[in-house]
Amino acid sequence: MTTRIGIEVSIAVADAVQLCNADVVAAYPITPQTHIVEHLAELVANGELDAEYIPVESEHSAMSACLGSAATGARTFTATSSQGLVLMDEVLFVASGMRLPIVMAVANRALSSPLSIWGDHSDVMSVRDTGWIQIFVENGQQAVDNTICAFRIAEDNRVLLPTMIHLDGFNLTHVIEPIIMPEESEVAKFLPPNKFPLPLNPDKPVAMGSFAAPGIFIEAKWAQEQNMKASKKVIMEVWNEFYKAFGRQYLPVEKYKSDGAKVLILTMGSFSETASVAVDELIDEGKDVGQVRLRLWRPFPFDEFRQAVKDADVLVVLDRAVSVGGPAGPVASEVKSALYNLAKKPKVVSFIAGLGGRDITVKGFKDIITKGIEIARTGSKNEYEIYGVRE
């Protein structure tokens, strides 16, 4: 079935969760995520999704309920945004430490204060180190496809790590896009049943979350880290299987007209598409530019990333979050670390823009790339540039 239908991206994500036949959804409303879980509540109530829907009293409780649910071996989903995500923070660490394959859609939104319901990536960056697999999507189709892939990745017994799908709040969640919804039978073929190896079961008692004395704690973290690293192979395997089944390909690092380009811009999320248009226009104007998009944020795809940028002279990095007083935007900092020990590497220029719902237009991206080239040539007294501030 390759018919595209016009559908709100939030609704499509909920429909994707239905196609995956999730068993438990626990969530709390927060703008701009609410439509996803409202639609899931509706699907459950209509009997279209055979699942338990738990309307909890806070996001902390939502993720806690997900822990319990996933621990019994149930296929578990939730969605949140911004303050909700940071309220979950301590529970997120438990989910990954206990190796519970929860899938969560995050409608990326700025953090207070000042209060903003609009999009940026400050919520993502605040949960960077929680031990979750994190995947960015750029449009509605990618959100649907990667929600389906996320269950297969998370639940793979070689992985068993919770997985976040990051989709930009409003720019994606609230827009109607033409999306191909996979058939239920196709998804059933692609996504095997969840076989959690050690579920809570009265017949076979297990203990979860036991205390770890100094003699064992670091080993537990080492095991988690090994698994996160190894998960990249499975993620790529799943994406490859998805490509074979559905014809749409996903890669840890995706390139756009970047081969041989001397100047590259690195982006994540829905603004990537605007940046691509800017790259096209700059090429038409005779500039030697290309684009690299980071799809897989955790585990960080070091090899693919280094390979994608190795021949460039300048790498302009767009961050939609600020690490106040830090060395660069959070993504640029990681990119610099990834490149530091290489003999040949591009100069990295860090730009922060698009905070709290501020748009970056095609002209804005062209401006950022042009300024980035200039800064790479002349240097700057700033560690990073904040673009578009009205002074």
Add this chain to the structure above:
Amino acid sequence: MVTLNDYASTVPIAWCPGCGNFGILQAVKKALVALNLEPQRVLFVSGIGQAPKLPHYTRGNLFNGLHGRTLPAATGAKIANHDLTVIGIDGDGGAYGEGVGHLLAASRRNIDMTYLVHNNQVYGLTKGQASPTSDTGFITKTTPNGAGLPLNPLMLALASDISFLARGFAGDIEHLSGLIQAGIQHRGFALIDILQPCVSFNHTNTFAWYKERVYKVESEGYNHADKAAALIKAQEWGERIPIGIIYRQERPVFEEQLPQLKAMPLVKQPIDPMRIGALLDEF
């Protein structure tokens, strides 16, 4: 003399036309004027929701923090400066859902402040999901089969030995304003649960629904000093819904119980670096 004009704001109001919040806003302003309190003496603390926008639409000091976390911020402000008249404002989501633990702590400690909870039995800001006080069977987008058992905030407050408990109705501004005045004048933690029609998302508990049911406890010779009677009164819901002061007692407020705060607010106490210096010298 303080007048209503002193509490007038030019910020455009973003509530739906006909929202119960308008009545509550008017009642708050009237209470502050009746008590002759100047706006600069008042601190409004609020969280996230439709109700917490109220301070934007009047004048006074404002601390607008996180969803459900009004009371911890208000507690800090009151402890540091108990000369302030502190008014906390939340909806039923922030007060009885995400922030319910803070409600019990503030009530138990008897922080000298007034907490107004605009209780419309639904989440308004996020566009109509069930709240902790939604009636059983209430259908929303997150509860298509109907909400479960509602929380009874009055019973909860009584269990935390609250010192002032009242319920008002947004549709009776004069009466509500009187309750707010009494709450502000009360020494200790005052919770005023306010029945608030939501014209957009709650078509069950409407203005008419409340109006048919509410009655004033004071008109029936009710004794609000009797906790056993209050426990019975707090459970009335359905055909008849009591409004008025449900329970009131005198017990020491938080700042009276701490020797450091008893004499004067922290902000008025001098900082004496010499004494700290002497202490540091010991090491």
